[in-house]
Amino acid sequence: MLLIHCPYCEEDRSELEFRWAGEAHIARPENISAISDEEFAEYFFLRNNEKGLTYERWRHIHGCGRFFNAARDTVSDKFLMTYKAGLPKQPIPSEVKAEAIAEEKTVETWEATEGDAR
Amino acid sequence: MADVAVRTLPLAGVHGGSSVARLELAAPAERISLRAAAADVPALSAALGLDLPVKPKTSASANGRTALWLGPDEWLVIAEGSGGIGTGLIADTTKATVPHSATDVSHRNTAIMVSGPGAAAAINTGCPQDLSLAAFAVGACSRTIFGKVEIVLLRTAEDAFRVEVWRSFSDYAFGLLAEGARDAAL
């Protein structure tokens, strides 16, 4: 079971209490009626779906109920850091990053084994 | 004479548990869901006659009322007593003239009291929280998950908990607690 640090409850809690809530730091256009369909699609539908480090919104729905931001590695599933909603995108502390990279090398992923097969 | 409709609790008449964890239905209580910004907490505390806790996972009790911290701007306030429902929680919140939201949820929730040396183990059957005294002291509280349903947990003594659960989930919660109580006795 993953433990996720809630920045509002100020402690690690079981993943069972949380819900994923999509990519973080997507700003709603200031004047949404003025933008083109392409710009709307970019804002509303298109997401980066990055492999590796991603910034996501999570919600401690069965806890304090708050939304917050999390930096997560989608390869290792490791949460690198979490911080309160409303804060700008936070840089990953270098020691956390180094630890995550070291861990990532040891994580066996489906993509990794598939890569070997080719 | 016309029959009078009697309101019964969702789990009226239930009783259960095991040799290490007793399950009992809590008395009817008045409850409000309270939302307010940090700046307005002192005024609401004064109106309610108890200091709303502002530290995560803590509760505060005074004058027969208990306020449970659920989130940074959210509390569950429970008033128990022989009077049962109608102790004036909502009326008191209206004395605070600061912006807030107070919703009566007395009948939305019911509560199961779990007590005995196996109480924590029974709850941990479906709840992932660390219920050791170091992590979850007497008076600690939290909204959390119990199996498939959401609960609000309050530790009332070293070996006793109050499990607040939505009324429509209460049969499920009681059933799973009963299984947990039996497992804790093995």
Ligand SMILES: [Zn+2]
């Ligand atoms: Zn939280």
